[in-house]
Amino acid sequence: MVSIVVTAIAIELVLPLPVFWWQNMMPGILALAFVGWLDDRKPVSALLRLSVQLAVSLWLIGYGWLQFSPVHAGLAVVVLFAMVWLMNLYNFMDGSNGMAGFQGVFAGVVTAVFFHLHGQGAMALLALAVAAACAGFLPLNFPRARVFMGDVASVPLGFIFASFFVYGIWVDAMSPAVSILIMSVFITDASLTLLARAFRGERWYTAHAQHVYQRLIAHGWSHSRVLLIYQAINVIVILPAIIVAQQYPRYALLTAGMVLSGFGACWYLANRRLGTMATVQLR
Numbered sequence: 001m002v003s004i005v006v007t008a009i010a011i012e013l014v015l016p017l018p019v020f021w022w023q024n025m026m027p028g029i030l031a032l033a034f035v036g037w038l039d040d041r042k043p044v045s046a047l048l049r050l051s052v053q054l055a056v057s058l059w060l061i062g063y064g065w066l067q068f069s070p071v072h073a074g075l076a077v078v079v080l081f082a083m084v085w086l087m088n089l090y091n092f093m094d095g096s097n098g099m100a101g102f103q104g105v106f107a108g109v110v111t112a113v114f115f116h117l118h119g120q121g122a123m124a125l126l127a128l129a130v131a132a133a134c135a136g137f138l139p140l141n142f143p144r145a146r147v148f149m150g151d152v153a154s155v156p157l158g159f160i161f162a163s164f165f166v167y168g169i170w171v172d173a174m175s176p177a178v179s180i181l182i183m184s185v186f187i188t189d190a191s192l193t194l195l196a197r198a199f200r201g202e203r204w205y206t207a208h209a210q211h212v213y214q215r216l217i218a219h220g221w222s223h224s225r226v227l228l229i230y231q232a233i234n235v236i237v238i239l240p241a242i243i244v245a246q247q248y249p250r251y252a253l254l255t256a257g258m259v260l261s262g263f264g265a266c267w268y269l270a271n272r273r274l275g276t277m278a279t280v281q282l283r
Helices: 002-014 019-041 046-061 073-092 099-117 121-141 151-170 176-182 184-199 212-218 223-247 249-282
Strands: none
Touching (some): 099 121, 176 184, 184 212, 212 223, 212 249
């Protein structure tokens, strides 16, 4: 997070960043990093974490993209929920060597391309800085993990990408479908796992090791092999889907829906195949 902030200051000297960054993103990043640092040292209450996440999301949404009128109230709630969920799911997926770091590189580069193509040069550089920060972290986390991001980095990183997507949609640099596709691998695994745990009556809000990537590792797969599968999906499936969604806006939501449905089917089959054995090995 420190490297991202320092880089932002350097970018500002050459190419001024939008007020959105300094007024709405930066305070949220600092607040989330501070709470995450506290939580990494000594667990803080879930209520405090959620309250801060809601507060920084509301502060960001209030930046003119949404006016809280009756017409947009429902949309504001959807965006608020999506932002909070992206922060948490990014944290949930930081449980395998290189997983969160490589996803940050992928998402940062793709987002930077969209910003660049739509005349948002400063934001493109900032997105590249985020990708570079994630890449710089990888030697500490892959192939052998000496450290993980922890709450101090993974939650703010989820917030950064959520903010990029909100801003990108606001300035017409990307569609909602594209923003969903960029994170669709993480969204599918984290979301369906949480829903499944809730459906089974488990304490879904507590830590666990039931995501597909964790079950694969428990089944005997190496961290490198799991990472290769997830990033291969990004390159082979997600990138072409993003291109289709961008080139054919009429079919963007359909494309995103088809990709998520396909991932959902894969998630279900993987759990059918790995669930029992993985659960036994994790106990």
